[in-house]
Amino acid sequence: MSVSTCPSRSALNRDEQHRDAQGLDAADRAIVLATQAGLPLVPDPWGAVGREVGMSGAEVLERMQAMQARGVVRRVAAVPNHYRLGYVANGMTVWDVDDAHVARLGREVAAIEGVSHCYRRPRHLPHWPYNLFAMLHGRSREEVERQAAVLCERLGEACRDHRILYSSRILKKTGLRLAGSRPGAAWTEPERRG
Template sequence: MSVSTCRSRMPPNQDDSPRSVQGLDAADRAIVLATQAGLPLVPEPWEAVGREVGMSGEEVLSRMQQMQARGVIRRVAAVPNHYRLGYVANGMTVWNVDDTQVTWLGREVARIEGVSHCYRRPRHLPHWPYNLFAMLHGHSFGEVEHQAEAIRELLGEACRDYRILYSSRILKKTGLRLAGARPSAASAEPERRG
């Protein structure tokens, strides 16, 4: 299981004050440090993290939910190894889509089964005309090309051009990591006010 601490956007009704953006007290920081490389693969992961940081599993879960609501944690999710699942052809498709239609078409592309990432990026003319990116995974290059053709049909006349950029090697993917040592239960005790 993976914990992503990258902020993609502020939740509704949040300001950009330092507390809402960076807002980690010592206990929250200890939880992030303990989980940023992944949750323990045990039946009660919150309890295991709690033992490591010196609090109950219930409190760990509650604090993680609060950090997620504040936008500090984006998500907690399983991250399968797609190579071990047989998805050995991985292609980032890049699309030159009419700017007036790219937002709604991007949403449609993101809904397609087999698209794991889909996002808009600025063009860098004259060398890079592509403004919509969609990552495809397949058991073969032919499968990825078939998926790309389905996207091409969906985009219709709004699409001027596209390319498939295949992965040539596997790089270890990690999200943002906070600096610091993993906490010990004694050092992670939240401050108690009496």
């Protein structure tokens, strides 16, 4: 499991003094650079970040909370590695749901245990009739198919068709990253991620 901090892409208050184009002062920017790849997995992560950027853990936490309140940081969350937890069958289920019912049914599907993502997407007729997507995770394809059967039952007659698209490989997922070096880092070039 890693702990991720995710900078927000929302518009920032450009009127505050001493803030750069991203709406960060030097101390906030140092904190974002030190945490954007994740918090250290130690008993006092805020203290560890504080030592890296030259401030107390309490000050780091206070600044992170202020950045979150301003919308600069969207969230701080634990991100479990579901593969290491044994959930190796990952299926994006796609559903052709009657547009008159998709909003209500989408909310119901999103609340079902085992659904990690659920969202509406536009159809691309005639080749892609699916407008509701729900990600399922299981220890086997059979488990994902049982979960999909529960979804199908919930969608009822409003659902005309569905498919399960299984993951074939893991893609590295990251949030927005600021260019620059971590405080105290040995490199001077901006970090490059692919």
